[in-house]
Each structure stands twice: as structure tokens, then as C-alpha cells.
Amino acid sequence: MHHPTPSRGRRVLLAAAAALLATTGLIAPASAVAEAQLSTATTAATPGCGKPAGLSTGNHTIQSGGRSRTFQLDVPSGYDQNKPYRLVVGLHWWHGTSSNVVSENYYGLKPLSNGSTIFVAPQGIDNAWPNSGGQDVTFVDDVLRTVENALCVDTTQRFATGFSYGGGMSYALACARADVFRAVAVLNGAQLSGCSGGTQPVAYLGSHGVVDDVLNISQGRALRDKFLQNNGCQAKNAQEPAPGSGQHYKTEYTCRDGYPVTWIATDSGHQWQANGIGIPRYVWDFFTSLPSTTTPPTSSPTPSVSPTPPVSPTPTVSPTTPGTPTPAGACSATYRTVNSWQGGYQGEVTVQVRFATSSWSVSWTGGTVSQVWNGRMTTDGNLITVRNETWNGQLPAGGSATFGMIGSGTPPTSSMTCMRS
Numbered sequence: 001m002h003h004p005t006p007s008r009g010r011r012v013l014l015a016a017a018a019a020l021l022a023t024t025g026l027i028a029p030a031s032a033v034a035e036a037q038l039s040t041a042t043t044a045a046t047p048g049c050g051k052p053a054g055l056s057t058g059n060h061t062i063q064s065g066g067r068s069r070t071f072q073l074d075v076p077s078g079y080d081q082n083k084p085y086r087l088v089v090g091l092h093w094w095h096g097t098s099s100n101v102v103s104e105n106y107y108g109l110k111p112l113s114n115g116s117t118i119f120v121a122p123q124g125i126d127n128a129w130p131n132s133g134g135q136d137v138t139f140v141d142d143v144l145r146t147v148e149n150a151l152c153v154d155t156t157q158r159f160a161t162g163f164s165y166g167g168g169m170s171y172a173l174a175c176a177r178a179d180v181f182r183a184v185a186v187l188n189g190a191q192l193s194g195c196s197g198g199t200q201p202v203a204y205l206g207s208h209g210v211v212d213d214v215l216n217i218s219q220g221r222a223l224r225d226k227f228l229q230n231n232g233c234q235a236k237n238a239q240e241p242a243p244g245s246g247q248h249y250k251t252e253y254t255c256r257d258g259y260p261v262t263w264i265a266t267d268s269g270h271q272w273q274a275n276g277i278g279i280p281r282y283v284w285d286f287f288t289s290l291p292s293t294t295t296p297p298t299s300s301p302t303p304s305v306s307p308t309p310p311v312s313p314t315p316t317v318s319p320t321t322p323g324t325p326t327p328a329g330a331c332s333a334t335y336r337t338v339n340s341w342q343g344g345y346q347g348e349v350t351v352q353v354r355f356a357t358s359s360w361s362v363s364w365t366g367g368t369v370s371q372v373w374n375g376r377m378t379t380d381g382n383l384i385t386v387r388n389e390t391w392n393g394q395l396p397a398g399g400s401a402t403f404g405m406i407g408s409g410t411p412p413t414s415s416m417t418c419m420r421s
Contacts, residue, residue: 054150091162108280168192375403
């Protein structure tokens, strides 16, 4: 016989009754014990718990934003209506489809799940995730609501992952739905679907190829750095492999408890499989290592130190080369070479202000810079200018910030001009 999930008040009474009977030496009816146990198991569960599955594996259509949209669903064989399941949302790449995600076994996670997880693959509009006006975030909301009304889901164990445009959409969900998703895994992603909100911590795994010629790895680093900030992580060098080395490096940051960040840099191009490195195992282990949490912080933390740059590929470490600081004044900038190799270098600039400031910029002429982190670069002829990021522009009197760069040719030797406001 089907027993509906008891109301909250009834569950509390049943649990109390079972406990009282146990302490008095009386035997509780099996139904009372079972319902008391179910009440404990479903505290973070959904309306679909305790009743037969209302949806089955396959393609489903719902209304979202005034239009029909579809998603693929995979319900574990042997589904138990009284067991809250982990839920993973898999998001397809540009020109891909939800069926592609299914055929890729949800980025290789389904074979690792051993029937413990409900998988969902939403279908983007025109096989993409533009998220115009937040419509794709709303669509995912509607998919979750539909699935969770029909199936038993643990609301503290929802995850999202995707490759390329799907990675960008996973990032958008991390920004906009930090109170919904426990973690995301962004595979060769970039900020393509926006970042509404983006101030709350979410456990974050990013994977990117150093020779990705579609979405440069610097775009993946920028997404990572957002959650290094949000999650209050400590700075750490993130080593990255040299192109052609066949290697990969995993960096695990020390962050606010319950909100880790992991970064995986691979010697690969624009592909989520990353040359058989085992990305699915990394993602699965990351997701399943996270304890349930239902009360994320209500305000974004301040990182103990700024997010850190990657270690340049196969560098030959050279002695630190101090640059020429600007004359003492309201703002100064000092350059040093961190590493160098044939034809290139990794440099670091330290900005220091005498008085409190809300923003800063550093300019110099000459040289070629291909990448910058912890700052935003613009060029005008041979003039290079780096301005602060939104999170490291405000400095107290006597405060400092650093940004890094990768360049080719000769490192900058001219005096740098520092300005503050």
C-alpha cells in the first residue's frame, strides 16, 4: 500500500512516539518506526519523496518563459521513492544537444554513480545558452521544480556541470543560484551566459586546456578567480603544464570550510575529455566529497589574499630582476621578472598607494603582453595599461596589490606610471 509522506507535524510526533516507546521498553509498531526514520531522511527532500516516481527516463517537455522547452532525464534503475537522490544537471556545448550529453554519459559521471544519482540534461535554445534576460536560469529552475515534484531529490546535493558554452551556463548557475547548487564543475568554460549575482560562495571545480584555441585558458582562470574570491581562498601557485608535455596539474585551494576550489590545467585543446586524463573521476570525487549544507553565508567573504597566477609552462627560473619603481608619490608601481624561458617571461607588478584609493591603473610603453591576471589590460599603439579588477581596486592608505603577466620578447624595462583615484 502506498503511504504518502507525513506532514512535518505528524513526522515530529511519530519520531517522538518511536523514541518514547524505545526508552520505555515497549515495542513500537513497525509503521511508526519506518515513518519516523523516513521523517529524518527527508528533511532536505522534495515533494516527490514518498510517492511513486512521477517521471521516467527519457525526453520531457515543459513550459518555461512562455515557450515549450525540453530536457532529458535519467532515473536510476531500482529507484527508491523513500530515498533522496543526488541530482546532477549536465549542460551541452554550443551546437550540441541534450542527447549529446546523454550519449556522453553526462560527461562520464553516470558510470561512476552506481545508481545513486538522478541526471538531467536540459536543451538550450538554438543549441546554445545565451541566457538572455536570465531565461536559461529560469528554465533550469523550472526543470528542477518539475523533477523534484515527481522524484525524491536531496536538495543539499544538487550539482551542475558542462563543457564550453555549457561550462559558461554552469558558471551562470553558480553566480545566480548559489543557494540551489552545492557545487559546479566548469569544463573549458568562459563567461558566456552572464553572472547575475555572483557574490555567494559555491564549491567550484574548473578544468581547462592550456592549448585551447576556442576559449583561452585565461578565460577559465577568470571564472576560477571569481570563486577564489567568493569562497575566501588563500593564494596558491597553480602550476600549468607546457604544451606538448602530455601532463596535467591539479591545484586544490584552502578556502572557507565547505566551499573548496579545485583547478585542473591539462595539456589539451578544446575538449572536455582532456586526452584521457580522467576528468570525470576528478569531478565525481569532488562532488561526492562535499557534505550537505543548507545554510550558505548571507554575504560574500573577503579573501585572505588575492587569487594567484598560474605557474608559467616549463620555465627556467631566473634570478629576480627588480624593475624601476616610479618616484615616490601617491601611487607607485614596481616590476619584477618571476620566471623566464626562451622567448618569453612571467612578470609581476606591485602597486602601492600612499593614500586610500578606490581604483588604480599602471601604464608603460613597449614590449608584448599576451596575458594578464588580477588586472584588466588595454593597449593603444605601444602603450599598455592595466587597471584593477573590481575586487582589488580599493586599497587603504599604505596598501598594495599585485598583478601578473605573461609576455614575449624583452620584459618591460621602462618606468611605469601609476595613477590612483
